[in-house]
Amino acid sequence: MENTMSECCTSSESVLKNPVTISFTISDYIKLFYCWIRSFRNNISVTPGIYYTGDQYDVTAPMLVTSNYLLTFYLVWRVVRRLNVRLLVIDTRGINVWCASGKGRFSAETILEHLEQYTPEQKTRSGKLELILPKLSLSGVNLKVLRRNMIKPVIGPIYRQDIPAFLGSDTLKDCREDTYRFNLRDRLFIMVPSLFQFSRYLLPVVAGLAVWHWFFKTGIHYQFYLLSLTITLLYIILFPLLPTRWFSVKALSEGIVISAVVNAWMLYRGVFSWLMAGAITTAIFGINLFFGLYFTGNSGVSNYTLVKREIVIFLPVTALVLVASAVLFILEGVTS
Amino acid sequence: MIAFNSDKCSGCAVCPAVCPQGVIQMKNGKATLTDYHSCMECGACAKNCSYDAIELTKGTGCLAAIIKEDILKITPVGTGCGCGTGSDTDGDCC
Numbered sequence: 476m477e478n479t480m481s482e483c484c485t486s487s488e489s490v491l492k493n494p495v496t497i498s499f500t501i502s503d504y505i506k507l508f509y510c511w512i513r514s515f516r517n518n519i520s521v522t523p524g525i526y527y528t529g530d531q532y533d534v535t536a537p538m539l540v541t542s543n544y545l546l547t548f549y550l551v552w553r554v555v556r557r558l559n560v561r562l563l564v565i566d567t568r569g570i571n572v573w574c575a576s577g578k579g580r581f582s583a584e585t586i587l588e589h590l591e592q593y594t595p596e597q598k599t600r601s602g603k604l605e606l607i608l609p610k611l612s613l614s615g616v617n618l619k620v621l622r623r624n625m626i627k628p629v630i631g632p633i634y635r636q637d638i639p640a641f642l643g644s645d646t647l648k649d650c651r652e653d654t655y656r657f658n659l660r661d662r663l664f665i666m667v668p669s670l671f672q673f674s675r676y677l678l679p680v681v682a683g684l685a686v687w688h689w690f691f692k693t694g695i696h697y698q699f700y701l702l703s704l705t706i707t708l709l710y711i712i713l714f715p716l717l718p719t720r721w722f723s724v725k726a727l728s729e730g731i732v733i734s735a736v737v738n739a740w741m742l743y744r745g746v747f748s749w750l751m752a753g754a755i756t757t758a759i760f761g762i763n764l765f766f767g768l769y770f771t772g773n774s775g776v777s778n779y780t781l782v783k784r785e786i787v788i789f790l791p792v793t794a795l796v797l798v799a800s801a802v803l804f805i806l807e808g809v810t811s
Numbered sequence: 812m813i814a815f816n817s818d819k820c821s822g823c824a825v826c827p828a829v830c831p832q833g834v835i836q837m838k839n840g841k842a843t844l845t846d847y848h849s850c851m852e853c854g855a856c857a858k859n860c861s862y863d864a865i866e867l868t869k870g871t872g873c874l875a876a877i878i879k880e881d882i883l884k885i886t887p888v889g890t891g892c893g894c895g896t897g898s899d900t901d902g903d904c905c
Contacts, residue, residue, distance in 0.1 A: 614853040772876070778848070783881055
């Protein structure tokens with residue numbers, strides 16, 4: 476995106492003075508990959524303002540509102556790039572729509588402030604601007620405030636893939652029935668970034684295990700990493716199938732199955748010892764629990780009150796299990 | 812925590828329209844939460860209720876935010892997940 480990219484929060488961003496068309500450079504694609512891998516945890520942003528698809532600006536084209544997080548902007552553009560639409564990009568400081576709305580940055584007031592930067596002729600011919608809002612922005616946007624300001628807000632789809640069909644209807648109708656599903660596609664989208672992020676906690680442990688192995692030949696180092704990746708991968712894929720709605724209970728259920736399989740394999744290979752079995756089993760439960768609690772931030776289906784209760788109960792349990800595992804690994808190294 | 816006050820509810824049906832989880836339904840002309848465990852407590856319903864009929868405790872349902880905001884209390888509510896959200900500081904999340 477030429478001349479529109481900026482690093483959020485390192486400079487004061489201004490709104491585009493005139494609507495501009497959209498194009499992406501190779502540098503943008505590298506940044507997009509980085510955004511995806513970091514999974515909503517960086518603030519690479521685009522300049523707020525009105526953008527448009529097509530060859531020229533059309534004041535009668537539908538106007539979709541979105542955030543100025545680069546990845547969000549790109550993903551929305553991807554599905555509308557062949558349609559005649561306008562994008563009103565709100566300065567959310569490079570935060571995605573859902574998080575920015577929850578924290579009050581994506582609001583009716585912000586939308587109005589952005590629209591004030593444009594002349595009435597740049598916005599609408601009818602006198603009343605129709606704005607299509609992502610449904611996930613409504614935790615921050617008060618529709619009544621927009622209506623009071625001569626705007627007709629329309630509740631748009633939750634999923635960007637549904638935008639073309641939504642725009643295809645003759646009159647735009649609120650997506651009242653649209654619900655967030657957190658389906659396999661959603662989970663696969665966050666799987667690689669989740670594994671990438673979780674690795675920063677795992678790799679120091681693997682390094683510690685490698686050092687311990689260097690002294691005491693425990694035979695356990697990189698396997699810990701592979702095991703952890705397997706745990707996280709299965710947790711994300713099987714998430715809705717794991718029992719109960721508690722992230723930690725789901726994790727414990729998975730831990731039971733994985734530890735049973737690993738212990739059975741150790742018995743089969745003749746490498747079973749009670750100390751090692753204890754160390755590995757507690758490690759499996761500890762990793763499972765920690766990832767389960769960690770995943771509350773990635774899931775998009777976490778309820779603050781319930782998650783808080785869970786964390787207060789299970790975070791100390793997780794810490795104890797991981798400490799027990801570390802002690803057993805140390806004992807295994809010393810005694811073997 | 813989320814609570815619906817049926818005395819204040821006018822039955823305008825805005826809350827079920829804005830709910831992204833589809834867990835609010837109109838029953839006997841009043842908004843009712845049908846599945847609390849599926850509610851994300853995002854606050855879209857409370858934000859768009861003109862009658863203050865929905866009470867909600869907002870927070871961030873993730874490990875990092877709860878540790879920082881609720882357990883250690885080292886950051887104000889709404890800023891613990893980093894990402895620059897809710898505060899003027901940007902930073903790492905989770």
